[in-house]
Amino acid sequence: MLKKFMALTLAVIFVLSAFAACSGGTEGGNEAFGSSGTKELAKSGVVSTVASEVTEGTKKDLKIGVVLIGDNTETYSKAHIDGIRSACQNLGIDPDNSEQVIWKMTIGEDAACTSALDDLVAQGCNLIITNSYGHQTYTQAAAEKYKDKDIQFIAMTGDTALSSGLSNLSNAFTEVYQARYVSGVVAGMKIKELADAGKLTDKNKDADGNIKLGYVGAYPFAEVVSGYTAFYLGVKSVVDNVVMDVFYTFSWHDSDAEAEAAKSFISDGCVVISQHADSEGAPMAVQNAYNEGTVVYSVSYNVDLTGIGDAILTSATNNWVVYYEYAIKTAMNGGKIATNWIGGYAQDAVKITALGKQAAEGTEAKVNSVIADIKSGKLHVFDTSKFTVGGKNVTWAFASDTNGDFVNDTNNVISDGYYHESYTQSAPSFTLRIDGITELNNNDN
Amino acid sequence: MKNEKTREPLLRLAKRDTVSPARAVAVRAAAIALALLFCGIFFVCVTDSSITDVYAAMISGTFRSSITVNTFFKEACMLLIIAVGLAPAFKMSFWNIGAQGQVLAGGMAAAMWLFYLGNNLPNAVILPLMFVSAAVGGGIWALIPAVFRVKFTTNETLFTLMMNYIAIQLIKFLRITWSPIHALGMISRKSGTLPALFGNANALIYVIAALAVILMYVYMNKTKHGYEISVIGEAPNTARYAGISEFRVIIRTAFISGAVCGIAGFLYVSAIDHTISETMGGGYGFTAVIVAWLAKFNPIFMTLISMLISFVRTGSSEIVSRNTTTLDSSIANINIGIFLFFMLGCEFFLNYKVVFRGGKETGK
Numbered sequence A: 001m002l003k004k005f006m007a008l009t010l011a012v013i014f015v016l017s018a019f020a021a022c023s024g025g026t027e028g029g030n031e032a033f034g035s036s037g038t039k040e041l042a043k044s045g046v047v048s049t050v051a052s053e054v055t056e057g058t059k060k061d062l063k064i065g066v067v068l069i070g071d072n073t074e075t076y077s078k079a080h081i082d083g084i085r086s087a088c089q090n091l092g093i094d095p096d097n098s099e100q101v102i103w104k105m106t107i108g109e110d111a112a113c114t115s116a117l118d119d120l121v122a123q124g125c126n127l128i129i130t131n132s133y134g135h136q137t138y139t140q141a142a143a144e145k146y147k148d149k150d151i152q153f154i155a156m157t158g159d160t161a162l163s164s165g166l167s168n169l170s171n172a173f174t175e176v177y178q179a180r181y182v183s184g185v186v187a188g189m190k191i192k193e194l195a196d197a198g199k200l201t202d203k204n205k206d207a208d209g210n211i212k213l214g215y216v217g218a219y220p221f222a223e224v225v226s227g228y229t230a231f232y233l234g235v236k237s238v239v240d241n242v243v244m245d246v247f248y249t250f251s252w253h254d255s256d257a258e259a260e261a262a263k264s265f266i267s268d269g270c271v272v273i274s275q276h277a278d279s280e281g282a283p284m285a286v287q288n289a290y291n292e293g294t295v296v297y298s299v300s301y302n303v304d305l306t307g308i309g310d311a312i313l314t315s316a317t318n319n320w321v322v323y324y325e326y327a328i329k330t331a332m333n334g335g336k337i338a339t340n341w342i343g344g345y346a347q348d349a350v351k352i353t354a355l356g357k358q359a360a361e362g363t364e365a366k367v368n369s370v371i372a373d374i375k376s377g378k379l380h381v382f383d384t385s386k387f388t389v390g391g392k393n394v395t396w397a398f399a400s401d402t403n404g405d406f407v408n409d410t411n412n413v414i415s416d417g418y419y420h421e422s423y424t425q426s427a428p429s430f431t432l433r434i435d436g437i438t439e440l441n442n443n444d445n
Numbered sequence B: 001m002k003n004e005k006t007r008e009p010l011l012r013l014a015k016r017d018t019v020s021p022a023r024a025v026a027v028r029a030a031a032i033a034l035a036l037l038f039c040g041i042f043f044v045c046v047t048d049s050s051i052t053d054v055y056a057a058m059i060s061g062t063f064r065s066s067i068t069v070n071t072f073f074k075e076a077c078m079l080l081i082i083a084v085g086l087a088p089a090f091k092m093s094f095w096n097i098g099a100q101g102q103v104l105a106g107g108m109a110a111a112m113w114l115f116y117l118g119n120n121l122p123n124a125v126i127l128p129l130m131f132v133s134a135a136v137g138g139g140i141w142a143l144i145p146a147v148f149r150v151k152f153t154t155n156e157t158l159f160t161l162m163m164n165y166i167a168i169q170l171i172k173f174l175r176i177t178w179s180p181i182h183a184l185g186m187i188s189r190k191s192g193t194l195p196a197l198f199g200n201a202n203a204l205i206y207v208i209a210a211l212a213v214i215l216m217y218v219y220m221n222k223t224k225h226g227y228e229i230s231v232i233g234e235a236p237n238t239a240r241y242a243g244i245s246e247f248r249v250i251i252r253t254a255f256i257s258g259a260v261c262g263i264a265g266f267l268y269v270s271a272i273d274h275t276i277s278e279t280m281g282g283g284y285g286f287t288a289v290i291v292a293w294l295a296k297f298n299p300i301f302m303t304l305i306s307m308l309i310s311f312v313r314t315g316s317s318e319i320v321s322r323n324t325t326t327l328d329s330s331i332a333n334i335n336i337g338i339f340l341f342f343m344l345g346c347e348f349f350l351n352y353k354v355v356f357r358g359g360k361e362t363g364k
Helices: A002-024 A039-044 A075-090 A111-122 A133-145 A176-196 A222-236 A255-268 A281-291 A321-332 A363-376 B021-046 B051-063 B066-091 B099-117 B123-152 B156-178 B203-222 B224-234 B236-241 B246-272 B280-294 B299-322 B331-351
Strands: A064-067 A101-104 A127-130 A152-156 A169-174 A211-217 A242-248 A272-276 A297-301 A312-318 A340-343 A350-352 A437-439 B011-015 B352-356
Touching (some): A064 A075, A064 A111, A075 A312, A075 A321, A111 A133, A111 B246, A111 B280, A127 A133, A169 A321, A176 A211, A176 A222, A176 A272, A176 A297, A176 A312, A211 A222, A211 A255, A222 A242, A222 A272, A242 A255, A255 A281, A281 A297, A281 A312, B021 B051, B021 B299, B051 B066, B051 B299, B066 B246, B066 B280, B066 B299, B099 B123, B099 B246, B123 B156, B123 B246, B203 B224, B203 B299, B224 B236, B224 B246, B246 B280, B280 B299, B280 B331
Parallel strands (some): A064 A101, A064 A127, A127 A152, A152 A169, A211 A242, A211 A272, A242 A437, A272 A297, A297 A312
Antiparallel strands (some): A312 A350, B011 B352
């Protein structure tokens, strides 16, 4: 009996630890795909302007609940945490006082999200934020369940607030594709410098003499497609003869897979490798190759990684404090938070981080002029004269999916010579696969 | 049996004589008190609170509002249902540690109906279909290792364990199949949600848990099947001699065990998660193994232990909420670990005692 008991106990311990190990890692995520959006909106123009003017109602005491896919150790969630903390401090709320802000960290995109939301409601929170795209169905269900209570829910990066018809649910996203375009300009300047100095070899070029780029993407969603296309067009605005390969890791955070993808790009001769994934795997791999004398540079995402070394040129990033300050202030004033909020360079909601030491001469001036053009509306990232699909210029593209079949079906959002990104909803909608970019492993398209 | 040539070890374990029931209860109560004390001390160490604050917070976090009370009972009931499912298998000495996989298998079977026909069938049709499929799905998941055990004498502990991983991979596969963009959230359909009873969305979970406990108690203690289970569990040779078909009883019991776990999967899909994921059940399939074992399959003890574990969970969650900048949600698991450690330790020392060198093995 003792032996059986010990065997069982050991087996249980083994099982528990194995299970803890495999259930511990949750995939962070903020992907976006088409949904919601209405024809009226498509006709009427941009979904929601950035409400710098905060709507007024009866002022009230706010208790904020925050549900995060990760924690301070993961760049995506850290950016949100920093944004919320700064916004709170700017508005006189103490983010460390659990009577004012309750943080729920490392909450997966599963029933744990429902439990966390229930608990926040039970604790009396009246502004509840979830930060991952995969949280949104749970957030929406909670908004439905508690619609009689005076609580506003925000599903960050989500896309169903409008179609849900719930007045207590909002979505928000930044126009981070603008920052990706600018980070592409930084990469383009470097490539131009390398080409002019004769440092690029045949290995760095394809059979037609185009210079090779690599991009490590998380998933083949609109958010990622929009991002890498913007990056590519940014590079192309400086150096015309470039081609780019995209490799998907099917995870938001998989250090090993991202590093492996980067190594494969490096051995293939890619000169700049960028990413839409949340680990430092790819930049580290690039830096290691750089240290061994390979001509390769990295443009990263979310946070400043220039500390890794000289191979890091810059990162595209969101400045979440802009939105969080808007949303919290609106809620404090008893107003209604915009159902779809969007903000880009014009609102200071996106930016690139400090330039690395190896950034080319004149990059800073070039970057500033590009940003000024984006702000003034002179430059549009998805300018249809700058790219082709199947060899042709595009004049028609659907923006979003209104019936949930993952096929975009709202009105044409190409007008005035450019694709209107984030037009019928705050989440990105750009899913055109443009010439010059090759998806290496997307089986869905 | 003592070998005179070898040196007697400083410490050794000896089987205890039977402990009187009153004493056993007292020891267990003391272990629970100690476990709660350690949970409290642990929190005092990681937060700035005093021990009374910690307990006050744990109690208020559990009983503050109808939401928290419902969460507390819901978690306890789910743990209890799975533990009840494991009880007959354990009593038969069939070491089913595949409850997690059986919950997932049941959940998958239920979710299939929900996903494909949730908009086409009314609740009165789809819920019974989901219920029965979940029970059959969970049952089959336990049946497979049972067949291998009686046919090929494979080790059911390892076999049921491995079945968990198969279920997890199948869930991953289904999630990608159902959401090509890798973002399956709640499966929102017109029907397939367990209706509320008396305005309480969890009420049917409580009813099913209560029924499961009562029916299983009757089955195990008042029926011929229950008798056969205990004979095979305690004396397989006697069972053979008495003409009890080991094959039939093991197969039947494993199926029932898995089916009850499958029903837990049905509840997760229809009432709690409204989707499938690898994390469905939050690992209760494993916690329930310990609950069933500790309670010696006694339904009252299983209920009490489930409620205690649920209390530790909701109470810990409250402490985390009050210290969110320094603690995270995994603290609840540490506390449940502390709790189970004391419980298992207590059972061990009720059965065995430590004998020092030169000590006597018998006597109190």
